[in-house]
Amino acid sequence: MTSSKIEFLYLNEQDMIKAGVLDMGKCVKTMEEVFYLLSQGDCLMGGPLENEHGMMLWFPEERRGPRMPVAGPDRRFMSMIAYVGGDFHVCGDKWYGSNIENVKRGLPRSILNLTLNDPDTGQPLAYMSANLVSAMRTGAVPGVAAKYLARQNTETAGILGAGVISKACLKAIAKTQPQLREIRVYDLIMEKSQAFARQMSEELGLHVVAVDSLEAAIADSDLISIATSGHAKVNIKTEWLKPGTVVMLTGTAQLADECYLNNTVVADNWKMHQAWLSEAAEHPKGIDSITEWAPTGQLLKLIHEGRGKHESVINLGDVVTGKRSARKSDDDIILFVTGGMPVYDVSWGYKVYKEALAQGIGQKLLLWEQPHWA
Numbered sequence: 001m002t003s004s005k006i007e008f009l010y011l012n013e014q015d016m017i018k019a020g021v022l023d024m025g026k027c028v029k030t031m032e033e034v035f036y037l038l039s040q041g042d043c044l045m046g047g048p049l050e051n052e053h054g055m056m057l058w059f060p061e062e063r064r065g066p067r068m069p070v071a072g073p074d075r076r077f078m079s080m081i082a083y084v085g086g087d088f089h090v091c092g093d094k095w096y097g098s099n100i101e102n103v104k105r106g107l108p109r110s111i112l113n114l115t116l117n118d119p120d121t122g123q124p125l126a127y128m129s130a131n132l133v134s135a136m137r138t139g140a141v142p143g144v145a146a147k148y149l150a151r152q153n154t155e156t157a158g159i160l161g162a163g164v165i166s167k168a169c170l171k172a173i174a175k176t177q178p179q180l181r182e183i184r185v186y187d188l189i190m191e192k193s194q195a196f197a198r199q200m201s202e203e204l205g206l207h208v209v210a211v212d213s214l215e216a217a218i219a220d221s222d223l224i225s226i227a228t229s230g231h232a233k234v235n236i237k238t239e240w241l242k243p244g245t246v247v248m249l250t251g252t253a254q255l256a257d258e259c260y261l262n263n264t265v266v267a268d269n270w271k272m273h274q275a276w277l278s279e280a281a282e283h284p285k286g287i288d289s290i291t292e293w294a295p296t297g298q299l300l301k302l303i304h305e306g307r308g309k310h311e312s313v314i315n316l317g318d319v320v321t322g323k324r325s326a327r328k329s330d331d332d333i334i335l336f337v338t339g340g341m342p343v344y345d346v347s348w349g350y351k352v353y354k355e356a357l358a359q360g361i362g363q364k365l366l367l368w369e370q371p372h373w374a
């Protein structure tokens with residue numbers, strides 16, 4: 001008789017570090033595999049269109065129960081589900097809560113965890129701390145995008161926003177852009193730019209300098225990576241952009257509408273952004289419900305108004321597999337937009353889980369010896 005006992009691996013944040021969650025080279029390679037699988041159709045995400053970023057718990061503007069949370073900056077819960085195929089063949093759910101007030105409590109803004117499941121039986125394989133999974137995979141994606149979209153001999157980069165995500169983005173970009181020699185970082189808070197420049201110079205052995213204006217970070221940069229947070233979006237003037245630059249939006253930014261309409265736009269997975277647009281139609285605030293926070297909010301609005309076309313956006317996976325080409329010349333300006341997807345979390349979490357298993361890291365927890373009701 002086969003055993004019906006189920007155990008799964010519990011991995012706390014220290015276990016995740018021991019198992020290699022911070023290995024950016026491996027994470028970039030994993031994201032590249034995922035883009036390949038996405039282009040082959042060997043991935044699934046939630047919803048009938050298979051491309052939902054996640055299911056969000058929106059808190060109302062006014063309290064409707066004595067303890068019900070209300071809407072606020074970065075106040076949400078989100079469940080992000082996916083199946084990743086290929087050699088991964090695994091399902092998972094990244095589930096997180098986010099609240100800007102956490103920072104005052106000495107906690108990260110978002111607290112994330114990831115469950116991995118066997119896609120055939122549904123049994124849990126692992127339950128893990130996922131803050132680092134999430135930050136690493138977010139950074140790794142522009143690393144892959146730079147590999148396929150940046151002009152040859154990319155030497156200079158502008159980093160906008162000096163937070164955790166920008167650090168991860170720069171670490172990944174440095175992996176795929178070996179010619180990089182000068183990086184300029186701009187943050188609204190100069191001390192943050194300076195601390196970022198010091199830390200990244202030391203860790204990457206690159207010349208990273210803090211600059212005091214947006215223009216100084218952008219002008220003459222072959223590559224621009226945007227990961228600012230909050231309502232004060234960076235406002236990028238087209239004339240600052242050097243011919244051939246690739247602008248990567250991990251966070252939001254304001255660009256001239258023509259910048260989207262006249263240049264090549266590449267997305268992590270456009271169908272997911274289309275799903276956001278469909279959902280906006282059902283939201284009481286309509287299209288305005290997404291323009292504020294979605295990195296593609298401005299582009300989706302242009303499409304919604306009939307000024308842009310879904311078909312003109314290229315998927316990065318199709319560039320990775322060679323189905324489409326994005327860069328036609330060294331002078332092309334390319335915009336890369338990424339909204340974040342659960343396939344990234346599930347794939348990177350799975351790689352770390354496999355490493356933890358191989359090294360005997362983590363704690364086995366019992367779900368049941370045998371199910372009480374079978």
Ligand SMILES: NC(=O)c1ccc[n+]([C@@H]2O[C@H](COP(=O)([O-])OP(=O)(O)OC[C@H]3O[C@@H](n4cnc5c(N)ncnc54)[C@H](O)[C@@H]3O)[C@@H](O)[C@H]2O)c1
Binds near residue numbers: 165187229230234249
């Ligand atoms: N696309 C994805 O997959 C994905 C995943 C995770 C996070 N994100 C986004 O990445 C962004 C950065 O996240 P984080 O955790 O690093 O945030 P963070 O708050 O730690 O850092 C952001 C930094 O941006 C700076 N900033 C804000 N407005 C600015 C402006 N106009 N000009 C220059 N600097 C400005 C802030 O001072 C801060 O230092 C957020 O918008 C977040 O939503 C995207």
